[in-house]
Structures are given as structure tokens and as C-alpha cells.
Amino acid sequence: MIIKGGIVYDPANGIFGEEMDICIENGRIAEDAGGEVIDARGLLVMPGGVDAHSHIAGPKLNTGRIMRPDDSRMGTEPRTRVCRPSTGYTVPNCYAIGYRYARLGYTTAFEAATPIIEARHTHEELEEIPIVDKGALTLFGSNWTVMECVRDNDLGRLAAYVAWGLRAARGYGVKIVNPGGGEAWGFGSNVKSVHDPVPHFDVTPAQIIRALAEVNERLRLPHSIHLHFNNLGRPGNYTTAIETLELLKDIKPSRMRQVVHVAHMQFSAYGGTGWKDFESKASVIADYFNQTNHATMDLGQIIFGPATTMTADAPLEYANARIGHQKWSNHDIELEESSGVVPWVYMRKMPVNAVQWAIGLELALLTRDPWKVVMTTDHPNGGPFVNYPEIISLLMSREKREEEMKTLHEVVRSRSTLPSIERELDWSEIVIMTRAAPARILGLEDKGHLGIGADADVSIYNIKPEEIDPSKDHAEVKAGMSRAKYTIKGGVVVVRDGEIVAAPQGRTYWVDAAVPESEMDRMLSALKEKFERYYSIRMSNYMVQDAYLSNPFVVRAGVQPLKEVI
Amino acid sequence: MILQIEDVLCTFCGCLCDDIRVEVNEGRIEKVRGACRLGSSKIMGHNRIKSPMIRKDGELVEVGYEDAYRRAAEILVSAKHPLLYGWASTTCEALKKGILLAEEIGGVIDTTATVCHGPSIIGIEEKGLVGSTLGQIKNRADLIVFWGCNPSEAHPRHTLRYSSNACGRFVPEGRKGRKVLVIDVRETRTARNADRFLRIQPGTDYEIISALRMIIGGKADSLPEDIAGVPRKDLIEIADMMKNAKFGAIFFGLGLTHSRGRYKNVDNALSLVSELNSHTKFVIMAMRGHYNVTGAGQVLAWSSGYPMAVDYARGAPYYNPGETSCCDLLSRRDVDAALIIASDPASNLPRGCVEALGEMPVIQIDPFENPTTLFADVVIPSAIAGIEAEGTAYRMDGLSLRLRKLVDTEYPSDVEILQAILDNIRRLRDDN
């Protein structure tokens, strides 16, 4: 297959809007190729989108669907010759997730949080998501075994447990959510700062985070730790954010990437002492990112209208339910985590929501290096991912931001710096934030770029970058990015003119990290006792079986680094 | 040769116990250890349907599988609104095929949940569910409330493995470290083993729960002295038990969902638990009956957006229990054919629905004969999921587990049967 005459953006390979042909052979980008010719003359061509933080599969998604038939009835599409039926807006069914990502030109999406014991469920859903490649991060932040290893300062055992946990969950990386808070919530409380000890476990969130970060590097995992801060969603929490990031400054990365990826930074960039004097501290956070190099972030941009919040930060969801007088689902997961789901509506005239909206944009615009920023909505917490084109058009057009601000509560002008920001992102920066950076941050070497040998994931839009001025023509940008002219996944055309034309099964990435056998044995003998005494299922029934990954892609890592990939 | 298989899953009730030991000798299960009476009775097995059958002149006549598949396909293709019902006692994989089948034939798919904990799900749609896995309760709960349920008879190992009698990290002494409260109309076996039994009148659950919410919310003074036959002071005492627990758990059963008030009873109980979290830690869980009724809801939810009663007649899923649920569809004659799998509506539905089954073509897929067989026009015997076929099931708390295959069988699995029917349907369509 040859994509002819497109205006190609491939910033990872130093290509910033050049007219060139892209050749595809055997599912990969090649020097030359035959076969089908796709006429992309003058059109915007880029690598397929990569979503590094999205909630697309697992128990909390289904909890959201089950408690929200009101949402499932939105966005209903009947089955077609290619597609199974779609339902839902903030909590779409599995099929809709795959089709909608593909229509946006996205070809990869990672589920951001799965407890090990419920990972089988997550994989059952991932299997049902068509087209996109996917993976799931595994939760470790309130896990009894983790906390006991940290308390005993036994990083060898912890490394073995993390490696085993990733294998058991067929997980891709270490996710930490409100560390220690999930355990404290087991008796209805929370941890209040990174130095607040976790009840009954004699460790602090700071110790948990540092230990997991060190182990993450010891195991040379492709992705860094992926961190949802303590105190997320609370006024004044930007100090917790910076305090936490400071903890990790001296840790050496074992690969060419960050040491910590911060999830949905927007929700942790809050000033004020309460909701009344709530304000943006995005500029302080962005300054910190500008001055350091060990952290990356995704935005967690909010979108006005309905959302469904879902997180392993269960105390936060309890607070949300009370504030919003909303239905509330909570799910505590034995020995490992707790979590919650609460429907939400972001309103333009609500002061807090207006400032939250500004914070996401500020973070993207004030952080100078786009390689440190991934565009997300923390789907569906800030709003559904189908709104990415809206965010792109906002980041590319000051005019659009001004127009939007006119419709919002006026505090957006006094409590954020957004009105004064002139920066408008260009296509290269957008491609970095939606493709190149998330792929590099996740450690996906064959994604996010169009170099020879890369996965042939390509998106082509009905946008002529040489004729259009995104600053003025933001409506065209949004419309064009909403319906890819072509999406090519692994060399297969899956979207043509915004319609799904094929729905192949994507791959599921997971990391197999090797640790010395003696460490593993030592860890397992302690773990067996946990199963005998505390877990409600047997150890032999715990691990995710091969049957749940029909198209796995194993990334090797470990204490003795084994370089590559099957 | 005798084979010992450890950590086998029991495919009877929603407890989905995964610590059963089974002894297999020459392809037959000889001993079952560690299961309750219900579980061992199921795993040991009994009379099977021997061969596929098709009803001819009022009598079921043995036929080959291919003939049965073809006849089933003909029935489904010619139906304007077929019902595909059951799914709670088979694997998630079977239901996935069933959903595909429903999509292709424009049918309505419903699970036994609608006549079991369907109202609980509607309650959750109103309020959300404050819950946990069973291990969390085992490790932490110092108060266990059984409301309108009787685990001693319906979920016999529940108390030992997960609740009142289990030992856990923060309750190492087990039963002695917990209080058990039973609220029911009958003084059941479970009630006789409780620390406190509160007897209520049938159909008054809603009022009792409202009164408890009043007391928890500090409004006891506004209550009358007597609430649906229960003295206010008794309810104050029970509310105190709840508030003073460090970790409380309510398990509720069909006593709430089958009674007057239906889902509103559950809806109110969910609010009660939600509000108790302003005082202490509390969770609530439905005592799901069939071993995979929870999984059926999960698979339907991620496939269609809805957990039961999904109508694909118009190509896109439509959901509305009371309209698209089995009992209503049958009693109103809104469907014109039925595929019944892994369930027995003839026994479990009101007479008026059973009569409807007698008026329409019925396909039955099941390992065992049951009263539904008396109404079936096509009978397709299947392998027993979790014993003769592997697959996935979800425990009552939403944990998924992999069912093992213990012995070989000549019978096709539910997945294979549904695929064969689907293939026949596609062939019939191509021919036309």
C-alpha cells in the first residue's frame, strides 16, 4: 500500500509537514511497496493516535454502564455489515470504543487502571474492543504485599511481586492511585498527605511511591510508574503534586524515558483553600515541568456536558457523590484496592468547572516541551474521548478559546491565566501530544511515528494543512479531526471517509519482566500464605489465563534485561 | 487411573466456590470433596438428555444434531420477535455467542436475572451500588446483615467462606468477632444462627428501611412508635448496631426483590448503605443465585450497554425491563418463538408465562431434562459448563474466574451448539 502525496507530520523522525509518500508492507512502514494506492494529495497525514490514559475496559466501566442506562441510550447505532451495535456516550459499549477511536484516527488505547484480581474481566472487555491495539496498567498502590515489602524495605521481594503481578494481570505497567488511600478506605478513611501513615501498615504514601519507582527502574519496565496523586480533585492539591514529584527527582531512569508519568494533571493543579476560593495553579505546575525532566503528564482535560467519573480513588468518589448528590457506586477490592463510579455533569456556568476547563488548556500551553504532555480527557472522567478534536481546536486557536470563555462563568478570567496565553499549537505539537509523546512515554517503540519498520498505523484527515489556518478555521479543524478520511491500522484500512470499513482484532500488550528465581521463590512463599488466609479465591485460580489474550504482544523486561520483543 | 483435581470451581450458586477437590476415575467423577450438598449434587451429575429431539405429532423424537440445528435455525429465522432466555448457568463465552445470535436474528435476549435480582439492578440504576469483593468482607466486617436471604439453604458455604463464620485479617476470631443480624419474614435456619433476628411483615421492607434511614439521619423523633408492625425502639437498636460497626455488610436476597415494592426496596436499601458511610464503613451485596447470573449481566453490559432484557429487533439494543423482560414478553405474547438455554422457565415463571411457551415454537439447550422439555419443539443436549467444558463465570461480587474442564464428553458445548445454529441461520439466509 502506498499513501501518496500527503502532508506528513512525523515529529519523532524530524518530519514536520512535508509532502511525501508512505509505503506499507506486511503491516509495517516500509521503504517501498506495491498494491493499493491511497490518494492523500495535500491532506494531513500522521501516525495513528495513541491514548496513554483512558478507561476503556474492566469492572468499573461495566459498573458505569450498569448504573447508567440513561447514558447507554445516547449515541446508539444499529449494527451494520461490518460493525456490531454501538451504545453510550460517556460509558460506551466495547464495540463503540473501538469504532470511535478508529474514526478519530486513533489506533492504540491503554486502559489506565486494573486491579490484579479483576484483570480477567478487564481482558474480557479488551478482547471485545475492535480495531485498536491496547493494554492495561496494573494497580499496585494500596496492595498489602506491596506495602509489606515497603515496610520491610525489601525491594527485591517487591520487584518479584511487581513482576509476578504484571504477569498475573497480563498488565503493561505500574499504576499507583492515591497510594495507601485505597487501604485506608477499607475502614472508611483516607490518607491526607504523602507522609500520612497508612492505617495498620506502618508505611506512608511517599514510601510506597518511591519504592515502586525504584522497582520499576530495577525491572527496566518499558513504561515508568504511572501516578494518580494523593489528594486528587481537592482544592489546594498542587502542593501535594509538587511534593510528590520532588520525591522522585533523584531516581535514575533505566530507559530513555521519564521516571514518573502523572495521570490527568488537571485534577491535581488546584489552588485555594476550598471550593469558594478555588483557583488554577496550572502555571506553577507547568513551571515545575519546565524546570525538571523526570516527569511527564497527561491532561485530563474536562469537556462540558455529561461525564462519568470512575477511579480507584474511592474516597474521592465518595466525596464526589456527596457534592453532586449523585448516584454512587463503590467497589472495594480485597487486599489490593478500592474504587468508585459517580456520574457527573460539567457545567459552563459553574465556577469550579469553568476553572477546571481552563487548567487543562493552561497545562498544555504553558508546558514548553510538548513531549512532556499527552492530550487526554481521562476518559470518561473529564468527558468522553470523542471530544479530542474539540481540545485540538482549542489548543490551536486562541480565537476559539476566547469565544468559549465568553460562554463560561466569569471566574475563568480571574482565576486562571488562560486569557493571557497567546500560544497556539501547531500541527507538529498536536501530533507529538496525541501520537509521538504518548508512544514514547509508554515505551511503545513501533508506535507514534512513521519510520521504517514502525507499525503501519496511519491516520489521514480531510484537512489541508497548507491551505487552512487552524487559528481561524478552528471549526474545520474540529470537523476534520472528528472523522478521519482514512485510518489505517496495521496496514489495513479500517476507516474510509469516517465510516468503519473493517474491524480487525487488535493486539494486547503486556510486560513479562524477569527477576532472579530465588527472589521470586522467596516472594511466592510469603504470597501463598496471603491466599490461604486472606484472599477469597485460590492462588491457582488467580492468574489471567492465556485464553483471555487472543492476540497478545509480550514486551520483555526484567532485572536481567532481555532486549526484545516477540 | 484416578485423577485428583484441586481448586475446582463449583457451578451451583453465586458463591462460585473455587476450592473444591474432585476425583476423576476413567473419565468419570467419583468423589467431590469440600462442596456443599447443592454443589456436590450438581458436580456428581445425574440423568442426561441422551440425544437431540424434535417434536413430531406431539411427541419428541430422537434426531441427529445436524437436524436439530437446522430446525432451530428455521424457527429463529422465521420468527418476528424471538426470545433468547436463560444464560445464568452457562459460560460467558456461550452468552457472547448468544448476543451475536440475537443481533443477527433481531431477537431479544434476557437472563434469569429479571426474575431474580433484576429489581436489584434497577435499584442500582437509581442509586449506584456501594459494594466490595467478598474477601474484603471476610477480612474486615464485624457486622453481617442478612436481609431477606437465607444462605444456610441457598448459599450453604457463604457464611463459612466469606461472611459470618469466616476468619480474616481484622477479624481473626471469625464468628466470635462478628455480630450477625437477620431481617426476614420467616425465622429461617440463617435466622436461628444469628445474634439478632428482626421479623417483619411481608411487603413492608420499604417502610422499615425508610425508618432506619430516618434514625441514621438523626430523625428518629419524627417516626411513629410503630413502623409496619415493628416497634420503633427495635429499629433504633438495629440502627445503633449498624452505626457502631467498624465495617458492616448487608447481604440481601429475593426477600427484597420478590416482594411488594420490587426494586424500590433495593433502591432504598442502597441509600441506607450509602448514608451509613457518613458514620462508618458499610457495603451491600445481592446474594446472586445461579453461579454465572452475574457474568451474564456483565457480558450483556459490555456488549450492549445494558445488563439484561436487551431487545435487538431494530438493530440497536433497546432496554426496558417490564417491556423487554421474559415474564412480560411471554405473558403478553409479545414474542413468537423462544430459545431457552441453561434454565427452566416452565418451573420458574408464573403459570401465565408457561402457557405462552406452549403456544410458540420452543428450542431448548440443556444437559438435563426439566419441565421446560415438556414444551420444547427442539431439544439439544449440551455439555455441562464447568465440568465438561471450560469458560468464564462471575461470582456474586463480580470477580471472574475460569471454569475448568474436568472430564471429556461426547456432548457439544453451548458455544458449539450456538455457533452451529448461527451457521445454519447464515446458510438459510444465503439460500434465500
Place this chain on the structure above:
Amino acid sequence: MRTITIKLPEHRGVPVEAERISADVLAGLTIKEISEIEVWHGNRRLPLSKIFLISGDPDPDKPEETRIVLEGDLSKVKRLGEGMSSGVMEIIGDAGMHAGNSMRGGMLHIKGDAGDWLGREMRGGRIIVEGNAGNYAGAGYRGERCGMRGGEIVIKGNAGAFLGEHLCGGSIEVMGDAGDFPGCANQGGVIRIHGHAHLPGAEMVKGSITAGSAHVLPSFACEGTVELGGLTYKKYIGDLVENGKGELYVASGQIGK
């Protein structure tokens, strides 16, 4: 006013879904065009004329000048008058589920019984039912926080369970009895039940409910009696479980327990 008459010969079994039968859709169409409008019969699409006999004035018209008369037993025909914003629809016989669903204006007159979900999520207009109505009249969709928001429903017979669930506005009057939980989670609508009501106003926070007699929840506080239209009513405030400020008036009969 232009009249379109749609007659249903006997129809049993699988229901018909005919949300396109409303003045908004049919106004301005010729009889032939109307005959070709598709409705769903189970999983099949059929032209209207395959099921119904259609006659009437052939002149094109505006919706507000259109009167649709449906005759026959339409208890198996769902979603009649869905989303209608003007005009008149008369159903001479029983109507199936979801009649007047999401109605915004105009008048729907059902001369027999109505099925479940009558006037679901209605925002305006008027519905009169001469007979009984099913469950969930004036309610919202599953999981939704708002039911009927405006307009008026009058039911001359009895109403089923969950009458006006999540009512956010508008008014419902029932001449007979209501089933369980009328006006539950009421957030600002008005319900008048002339007969008996079982557990009215559960979790209501605003609005008012009047009943001839009622079994009242223990979470309602009695505030004495008031005179309304010559009758003495006991006045309650509730539902206190939700710190509700809804008003419940009960004339007589069995009150609480």
C-alpha cells in the same frame, strides 16, 4: 382541521412500533405517502398500509391543524404520538406502551386504556385517558433523574405503579386509584389522585401530591389539617429521608399504620 383516520384491523402477537404516527410526521403528506411510512413489526419493517387502513383528507396541512384518529384495539401498537409537538391525536380504543412519549405539545386523547410509560419524559401538551393507565405514567427512562417536565396528564380510571416517578414538572390527575409508589422522587410536579395511593411521595423533595386516601410512609411528618376545595386534608411534609420539602395531602381513609 384536517383529519387522517388510521384503522387497525385485528392485531395480536408481536407488537408494532409506530413512533412515526404523529401529527408532526404526517402533516403535509398525502395518503399515499403516509401509507408508505415504515413501522416496525418485531424485527421487520413494514409500510403503514400493511397493517393499517388509512383514509382522510388529502390536502397537505400544518401539524397544528392535523387531527389523527386511530381506531381499533391499539394495545399492541407502541409509541403512538412520540415526540408530538402539536395537533390532535385521538385513539378510539386502547393504546400500547409509550403513547405520548417525549410529547412537547398538542393533545393526545385515548378513549380506552393506556399501556405502561404513558407520557414518558413529556415536556408539554395534554394527554387524556378515559380508561386506566399502566405503570410509569409520566415517569422518566431507566436511570434518568428526570421524568415528565411539563404538560398535563389526566387519567379517568386507575393508574399503575410508579406514577410520575422522578417527576420534575407538569401535572398528573388520576380519578381512580394509583398503584404503588406514586410520585416517588418527585422533584417539583403536581399529582392529584382522587382514590387510594400506596406509599405516595417516596423520596420526594419538592412538588405536591394529593390523595383521597393513602398508606403514608413513616418518613413523612404530619403538619395538621388544611381545607382544600371544601375538603379537609391532612398535610404531610417529606420525604424526610431526603430532607424533602414535598407536600402530601391526604383526605381521609387509611392513613399510615
Place this chain on the structure above:
Amino acid sequence: MISGRTLAQGAGCEDKMSPLYINEVSCCYLSEDDYRALGLSDGMNLLLTSPHGSAVLRAGVDKGLPQGIVFIPMGPWANMLTGTDTNGCGMPGFKGVEVEVTPTDEKVLDIRELMLRGR
């Protein structure tokens, strides 16, 4: 009348044509007082009639029951008495059905007779 699960009903419910299951679900239980008041003794049958149907069941005692309530293990016999109205939410009223109870000499039908009655 209320219906519900019992151990024997559960143990038999994968083998519904077995005597174990049939015996269990064709039995109804009353409080000791009601049992005595009706003059019942071992092996006697009751005719139960509800607005929705009727059935003959063996009578037994459940000490846990209060007066005025009949308990039937869930199954075909209980369902002869249950109505199909679901209040619009899919669930028929399996518990709380009003029934009239009369001692009878009539036999308890076998499962086929019961299921195919009137066909």
C-alpha cells in the same frame, strides 16, 4: 403465600424430573398454629387458590413461620398461584400472593399432569 429457596429444592434443581425435587416443591408449609387450626396431620393435602390459579400440595410445618403465611419452595407448584403482573419492572410477585387454603382429599398431581394441565 411466599415462595423461596430451600436446600432440597436447590439440590434437585438440576434434576427436575427426580422425586427429590418434585417432592420438595410440591409441599407447602404453615406455622404450627395454622397447621393445627386447619386440623392437618401427616400426609394431608391442601388446595391453595389464588386470584391467578390453584394447586394441591402436601402440607407441612415450618416453625419459623408466623401465622397467616404459607411458604412454598420455589418451583412449578408455587408458580401455579403466581400472577404475571410485574408492575412494569419485569418481576412477578413471587412473594406476598394472597391465597385461600382448604384441606382437600384431592391428590397432588405428578409433574407432567401439572405442567400440561388444560393442554
